[in-house]
Amino acid sequence: MLVENWMTKNVITLTADRSMMKAAKLMKDKHISSLPIVDEDGKIVGILSDRDIKEASPSKATTLDMHELYYLLSDIKIGDIMTKKPVTIKGKETVEKAAALMLEGRFGSLPVVDGEGKVLGIITDTDVFNVLIDITGVRNGGVQVCLQISTEPGSLSPVLDVLKENGARIMSILTRNVAEEQNVKDVYIRIKDMDKPSLKKLQATMEEKFKPQYWVIDHVHPVV
Numbered sequence: 001m002l003v004e005n006w007m008t009k010n011v012i013t014l015t016a017d018r019s020m021m022k023a024a025k026l027m028k029d030k031h032i033s034s035l036p037i038v039d040e041d042g043k044i045v046g047i048l049s050d051r052d053i054k055e056a057s058p059s060k061a062t063t064l065d066m067h068e069l070y071y072l073l074s075d076i077k078i079g080d081i082m083t084k085k086p087v088t089i090k091g092k093e094t095v096e097k098a099a100a101l102m103l104e105g106r107f108g109s110l111p112v113v114d115g116e117g118k119v120l121g122i123i124t125d126t127d128v129f130n131v132l133i134d135i136t137g138v139r140n141g142g143v144q145v146c147l148q149i150s151t152e153p154g155s156l157s158p159v160l161d162v163l164k165e166n167g168a169r170i171m172s173i174l175t176r177n178v179a180e181e182q183n184v185k186d187v188y189i190r191i192k193d194m195d196k197p198s199l200k201k202l203q204a205t206m207e208e209k210f211k212p213q214y215w216v217i218d219h220v221h222p223v224v
Helices: 020-032 051-057 066-075 095-105 125-136 157-165 195-208
Strands: 033-036 043-048 107-111 121-122 143-150 170-175 184-191 216-218
Touching: 020 033, 020 051, 033 121, 043 051, 043 107, 051 107, 095 107, 095 125, 125 170, 143 195, 157 184, 157 195
Parallel strands: none
Antiparallel strands: 033 043, 107 121, 143 184, 143 216, 170 184
16 A cells, blocks of 8 residues: 555645744644645655644743734744654555554654655545555445464465355455464454344354454444
8 A cells, every 4th residue: 555545645835934823824724733844846844733833832821912922923933843854755655654654753644755855745644544444444334353363374265265155255354463483363354244144154154163253243334
């Protein structure tokens, strides 16, 4: 899964000489939590988050009057509060790598750049959630079964044979990476919904042959 296929393109950017107030209003109006900051050539020089703005803003307990407060805020430039030399990622790198970088650095987003450092887009933690949801197919419901199988080559084949023999249609298969010295690993298989008699028959066969860890029937309802 490549970053370029999941990132937000035509991303909004600003230059470091713009005011913090301009950035704050733009982020509020566009409902975004971070902005890549670029130079005149469109190359990345920093990133500004809503957290940076909050930390740079005066406390609510300030004794400044409205005019003094406005003057103070208008004088703060993006370049004064942004994170310089931000961590970035290329479009041809994987979403998995982007997720790892964001988790390790506690970032909510990563600017996506080309080989010259020009901003091509941005990928966010929400994009990563969408990847997980899309590849699993959970929006379409289905039944997930978790199995522990051997790490030996070909150990998944008998499971797939049983699913096929029972008319199960596979939506996704995910596995948990384990250390080389471990001899079993978890595999998560999602299949399309089945009528109750067919599902019970499948479950009985799987219980007898593979001892599943669990079964879950998912019904995802849109948030209104």
